[in-house]
Amino acid sequence: MDVKIYDKLAKKYDLATKIVSFGIEEVWRWMFKKELKKHIKNGTLIDVASATGEMAKAMDFDTMYLIEPSSEMVKIIVEKFENLGYKRENFEVIFEEIPAIKLKKDKKEVIIIQESAENVKLPQKADIITAFMAIRNFDNLEKGIKNLDRYLKEGGYFGIVEMVKSESFLAKLIMWYMENVVPVIAGLLVGMKEEYKMLGKSINSLSEDDIISHFKNYKIIKKTKLIFPIATMIIMRKNEKNS
Numbered sequence: 001m002d003v004k005i006y007d008k009l010a011k012k013y014d015l016a017t018k019i020v021s022f023g024i025e026e027v028w029r030w031m032f033k034k035e036l037k038k039h040i041k042n043g044t045l046i047d048v049a050s051a052t053g054e055m056a057k058a059m060d061f062d063t064m065y066l067i068e069p070s071s072e073m074v075k076i077i078v079e080k081f082e083n084l085g086y087k088r089e090n091f092e093v094i095f096e097e098i099p100a101i102k103l104k105k106d107k108k109e110v111i112i113i114q115e116s117a118e119n120v121k122l123p124q125k126a127d128i129i130t131a132f133m134a135i136r137n138f139d140n141l142e143k144g145i146k147n148l149d150r151y152l153k154e155g156g157y158f159g160i161v162e163m164v165k166s167e168s169f170l171a172k173l174i175m176w177y178m179e180n181v182v183p184v185i186a187g188l189l190v191g192m193k194e195e196y197k198m199l200g201k202s203i204n205s206l207s208e209d210d211i212i213s214h215f216k217n218y219k220i221i222k223k224t225k226l227i228f229p230i231a232t233m234i235i236m237r238k239n240e241k242n243s
């Protein structure tokens with residue numbers, strides 16, 4: 001996905017998302033978090049394609065790596081966590097030549113890396129990876145998931161919420177809304193009609209089977225549609241070596 005669109009959208013992303021989804025995306029996020037927390041309450045988290053950092057904010061784990069390639073989104077994440085009382089460390093953290101921004105609040109730390117899922121490098125493995133409306137943006141889904149998998153512990157969780165293809169009438173209606181009405185609203189709201197048209201097109205690009213086919217070494221522990229049938233939540237657990 002061309003991150004320039006997200007650079008342009010960054011400042012208005014949270015508001016625009018709430019308006020065009022009538023708040024439904026927030027309900028999806030709440031359902032996702034509730035389900036994930038049944039399995040794991042704290043530890044090290046990687047949130048991929050973080051946009052403005054809402055998913056990490058909701059999860060509130062002690063150590064969180066936020067992977068986001070848009071520099072403008074990164075600025076919003078920093079601002080958001082500073083407003084939550086996190087303090088930015090005044091030196092740059094470097095992992096294998098990739099600069100990262102580190103923020104701390106008591107024993108909690110947030111590390112923001114401006115990089116893609118496909119190319120990111122991390123200094124440690126995590127207990128959980130969250131990908132909320134994230135993976136359809138990857139330029140190369142296989143490479144992105146393979147790379148992230150390197151940084152998930154055995155027995156760790158990979159949670160996904162994504163828009164997927166669906167043949168139901170309601171799903172087709174919502175898809176029509178996303179492709180035809182949302183760009184008009186976005187045009188009036190943030191002057192980004194063409195950009196939202198492009199984002200709308202990406203919505204119909206993945207099926208549940210496409211997603212699951214990339215997780216051969218995982219066991220599905222939850223797979224369900226979320227309120228409207230165009231979004232799916234899939235939570236998987238990475239197999240341990242001897243299982």
Ligand SMILES: C[S@@+](CC[C@H](N)C(=O)[O-])C[C@H]1O[C@@H](n2cnc3c(N)ncnc32)[C@H](O)[C@@H]1O
Nearest residue numbers: 001006049050051055070116117132137138139
């Ligand atoms: C729909 S937003 C994600 C929403 C976010 N996860 C949330 O919880 O609100 C998609 C994000 O994917 C990012 N992105 C685009 N290409 C990417 C890639 N190859 N790897 C990781 N993130 C990418 C964009 O910059 C954008 O911020």
